[in-house]
Amino acid sequence: NAGVTQTPKFQVLKTGQSMTLQCAQDMNHNSMYWYRQDPGMGLRLIYYSASEGTTDKGEVPNGYNVSRLNKREFSLRLESAAPSQTSVYFCAGGDGYEQYFGPGTRLTVT
Amino acid sequence: GEDVEQSLFLSVREGDSSVINCTYTDSSSTYLYWYKQEPGAGLQLLTYIFSNMDMKQDQRLTVLLNKKDKHLSLRIADTQTGDSAIYFCAGLIYNQGGKLIFGQGTELSVKP
Secondary structure, eight states: OOOEEEEOSEEEEOTTOOEEEEEEESSOOSEEEEEEEOTTSOEEEEEEESSTTOOEEOSOOTTEEEEEOSSSBEEEEESSOOGGGOEEEEEEEEETTEEEEOOOEEEEEO | OOOEEEOSEEEEETTSOEEEEEEESOTTOOEEEEEEEOTTOOEEEEEEEETTOSEEEETTEEEEEETTTTEEEEEESSOOGGGOEEEEEEEEETTTTTEEEEOOOEEEEEEO
16 A cells, blocks of 8 residues: 555756656545645645645645546646756645555756 | 735744744634654655644644734644644635745754
8 A cells, every 4th residue: 555656756857858747646535636735835735636636736836737547646737947947845635534645756947 | 815924934942842833814724734854855744633623732742823913833842853844834725726926934943
């Protein structure tokens, strides 16, 4: 039982490149979330998916897209990376009132 | 919208109690949480309290909720060096897909 897994752990992109961050959960949770964490700030919600087949914007969705591929997997795509997207990205899964976080992806855009 | 504020740093001696404070603006938060983040790691759920409770105790952790002042605190008894981490409080907005609103995090440093 791995909980929430994320790949890759680290990534360096050049401005304008695209990439997809992968997230999978084996806890059978209906809801999944993508957050970003920047120095001196708490986590901010990018997108979430309350159930398979649905996605909604969070606080900071600009520059990102998401896909809820199935109940287990929720991916985050950067179509044209910008230096402002340098951050640590966390995926979470949850139901009701508990959310469990993955280990994070540290992304640097140069 | 919800805003959650925390002081940024706290330093204590090993064996002392630590108290980490948090204030929030939106009284519609149904649950309030404390997460712990160790360097280079994800967030670990420590404890949570439902908004109709005043206090919750879980081993060395005590959570106090003052709804009137919209103030949440986490007390760690007998603080150990392994408790050194960043602690985040968060409020759950249940009717918005269960999204969490986080404070900036309090960095707890425990000195031997």
